[in-house]
Amino acid sequence: MSDLSPQDAYNFAYLDEQTKRMIRRAILKGIAVPGCQVPFASREMPMPYGWGTGGVQVTAACLVPEDRLKVIDQGADDTTNAVSIRRFFQRTAGVATTGATGEATVIQTRHRIPETPLTEGQILVFQVPIPEPLRFLEPRETETRKMHELEEYGLMHVKLYEDVARHGQIATAYAYPVKVEGRYVMDPSPIPKFDNPKLSGSPAIQLFGAGREQRIYALPPWTGVVSLDFDDHPFETSKAPHDCDLCGAKDSYLDEVITDDQGGRMFVCSDTDYCAGRRARGMKGRLWAPEPEGAA
Amino acid sequence: MIADALEGGFAEAPVQSARAFREILEAMARPGTIRRVQGATPPAPLSIAAGVALLVLTDPTTRLHLAGEADCPAVRDWVAFHIGAPLAKAEDADFAVGPWEALQPVSRFRIGQPDYPDRSATLIVECDRLVNHGPALTGPGIGAATWLNLPETAAFRANRALFPLGFDTLFTAGDRIAGLPRSTRVEAI
Known part of the structure; x- marks a missing residue:
């Protein structure tokens, strides 16, 4: 046993099987109700909150040994966060890694969607800090749950309207709220609104993990995602x-x-x-x- | 019988369940596509795919309902040894497995709560075969349209009408598996 390297002491992809089953169940329910935030029992990960603990857990639950993993941080493959997470899965799951979007089967991302169009068979995992799009408008989880239940999204439109009233345009530039399949308003994570159109009708599976907030949500492929706007102030990328x-x-x-x-x-x-x-x-x-x- | 119950699980659970989950994820995310899974040999009458789905998704924290011919001593023993899921009535179940007729009426299964639609049942429906022929499916996960030989359409149309509530379904036949989440619209035939 003494020739075991430290990472051999861990299970495949770090998490234990019971945890992965729990995360996998949450992912499937998220897929079944696109845009709906599904609670999960987020674990302590060997990295601080804010470094992608939610994304890492979702990635760990999805990885297979044959995967080729790409990790980006604000679009870059070579920043500390991306390098650390890539190396983490190299060591604990033994997966191949790549920087090329077209070669990757699983891409974990912090705050960007790659410019190269994604394809079928790829999974894009987003790291999410605050999954609740209504959180800064209504701090109580019981209330925001009720608002999603009743499709009561007027408050979000008031917020966008106040942008227009103050700045003459919708000033939200990132984490721009979207409506999924005409039902749930969803936070696309802090991607620039430039990336919002790529969310809709993507051939890839898009999964969102928020570790500290303990939520998973998902967009199946070919899902309609519309950025919120007004008839006289239509959504524009920038x-x-x-x-x-x-x-x-x-x-x-x-x-x-x-x-x-x-x-x-x-x-x-x-x-x-x-x-x-x-x-x-x-x-x-x-x-x-x-x-x-x-x-x- | 006891010896049989000890057989048929994953030999290498972490890797086999990871591969199987990816197939199940693709099946659920692309309703109507038929995927193949392997690694489990559950006792009859469970199919390989149903056994794999149970091993990947259920554990002592999920209540399991065995319906019809799936509710036999061999399956109960196998579930007890490999999974440890508490067996439950249909109304309380997180997962249910059995042939479509035995799962009726499906309206008894949990459809989630308005504020937590995820607290709903997942049905694992054993079929004789799975083919891409039958009612047309549209909705999230489907580019143009796909087809799947569903056992019936009325129940799934009624389930879709409950959206965002409703149960989710996996169909299994041999080593093949297909998904039908509640979000899928089923053509009336």
């Missing part, structure tokens, strides 16, 4: 009015990067795999310069 400075993409969501203290800045794709893929195909942006020979 992004920085630039092209990517590295790959020149006009259609991807951009991060603003400050480059000096003289007001210099650049805009780059938030989706690092999408940007790198375009550059590999020879597309260049305004500031792209290949690494000089011999650079470390």
Whole structure:
């Protein structure tokens, strides 16, 4: 037994079987009632709340050894959160990992949907901080449950209306509320509203896990998802009015990067795999310069 | 008989149940698609797929209703050893397994509560065969339309009318499994 490495002491995909059964039951009920928040007995995970404990538990319940896992944090494959979670499942589930959206079978994401369109057979797992879209309008869970039960979503429209009244437009830019199949209003997690149209009619299964708040919800493939709006103020996506400075993409969501203290800045794709893929195909942006020979 | 009850579970539960769950997830998320599962050999009359579904989804925290021919000593012993789920009346069950006729009337099963629609039963309906031929299915999870040989349509149309309440259904035949969540609209025939 002494030659067991520490991760061999854990069950496949870290969680014990009883926990996975409980999570799997919640996922199936979430699939059956799209957009409805299903409670689950969230476990302590070896990472702090806010680092994706809900997404990690959903991913652990779905993974099979044949999976190829991609983890992104705000679109990037190489940030601390993404690297940690990817390595966690490499060690505890022995799954292959990838940065390429098209090669992944399971993608865990924090706050973005990849630019590359998803396909059938893929599962997208969202990390959700606050699953209840009405929470900042009504703090009592008993009341928000009742509001979902009665389809009483007027308060959310009042909130969007107040945006219009104050700012002349709906100022909500991320975690933009959506209505699923004409029934439940759902928080799509803090993705930019640029990503909202990708939620609807996706060929992939989309699962949402909120660890601290102990909720799972889901969108089956080909589910109708509509961003809330008004007839005279229709929903519009938004992004920085630039092209990517590295790959020149006009259609991807951009991060603003400050480059000096003289007001210099650049805009780059938030989706690092999408940007790198375009550059590999020879597309260049305004500031792209290949690494000089011999650079470390 | 005792020896038989000890057989037929997963040999490698974590990996086998993970693979089986992915098939069940795909079946439920894409109503009408027929998937194959393996790993369990439950005693007759349970099908392989029904045995796998029970092993993957039920445990001592879920109340299980055995209906009709599924309610026999061999199955009860097998469930007691491999799963440990408390057996329950149809009205109290989280899961129920048996042929469609034995599950009647399905209106007795739990349909969830208005504030917690997830607290509803999942029926595992044993069928002779599963084919993509029969009433058309539309709704979440279905691109254009799919077809499945449902045992009847009226009960599923009545169940859909309760949405977001209602029971969810898995159909099993041999090693094949298909899903019909409450959200699916079933064509009237």
